[in-house]
Amino acid sequence: MAEAEGDNPLALDNQLCFSLYAASRALTGLYRELLGDLGLTYPQYLVMLVLWERGTLTVKELSRALHLDSGTLSPLLRRLEGAGLLTRERSATDERVVEVSATREGEELRARAEGVPDRVLCAADLPPDQAAALRDALGQITRSVETVSSRHITC
Amino acid sequence: MAEAEGDNPLALDNQLCFSLYAASRALTGLYRELLGDLGLTYPQYLVMLVLWERGTLTVKELSRALHLDSGTLSPLLRRLEGAGLLTRERSATDERVVEVSATREGEELRARAEGVPDRVLCAADLPPDQAAALRDALGQITRSVETVSSRHITC
DNA sequence: CAGAAATCGATTGGGCGCAACATGATAGGG
């Protein structure tokens, strides 16, 4: 309440949503520097993370895991395929489905990505317990917001 | 540590940065619905917020306030100018500078934006004190990350 | 004061992110 804009109804919430927006872009920028050597963008890195963790996945499963739709994933996966990091194959049992797998080259990239997370947390200057609390709070927000369609906001 | 990927060094930090990334996109999506009536995107809304709060600003000042560079702001401001919500004029005293001001139509939009913040906070289901704590934590992260160039990460 | 350096803003190019639409495949109800 000590801020100059404390009496402006349009400024306060802005502080929260804007903080989120600014922090997200700042961290993505840091990832950009750290991932540059690997030739990955942050969303591409996320896709590789999921593949490293869970093995072969369909596009649909990737979409659910990352909250990204096919309009984003299709060209992104095409680029990663072009870079030789993953393969895309139509499922034999259901021709609608495309299965995505890391190639050997994609698997080998994993070792070079091991150090990235620690460096990011260090740069953010966050104690682990606070990072965990933050992660939980943000997860709850995402869940709440994605549940609600604007029509049903009840206050 | 109860998660299945608790022993995976690439999964834990991902939880934090990814939560941030996902939450930011979820909130932007909610803004998209609420701002659709006003004909604004979320970044455009942010520009109008700053103009409403602070009056005439240079592009440079907008850039600092929103942490956005001219590659983003130039076309965005052109669109808002085309929509009749603001004007751009070269400064008389320094021909390099462009001064941005809300038009009357832009000012009038403010009233219709008044209700948006509350609806967002409601949809996010956040008590005000937790929202404030979150905002401060995120602001600190942004400051830390923007201060550090990747070369200088010391751990 | 002339030339160099810094500043402001716009432009270009590549990659996200999402809505809307298109295509082909599968599943269910007559």
Next chain:
DNA sequence: CCCTATCATGTTGCGCCCAATCGATTTCTG
């Protein structure tokens, strides 16, 4: 069986986001 609805993925179009670069000032400096 068809016929329709649903589903998985892809494409298009628009706007954001940033790195790199450019052109036009201004400011610094010898």
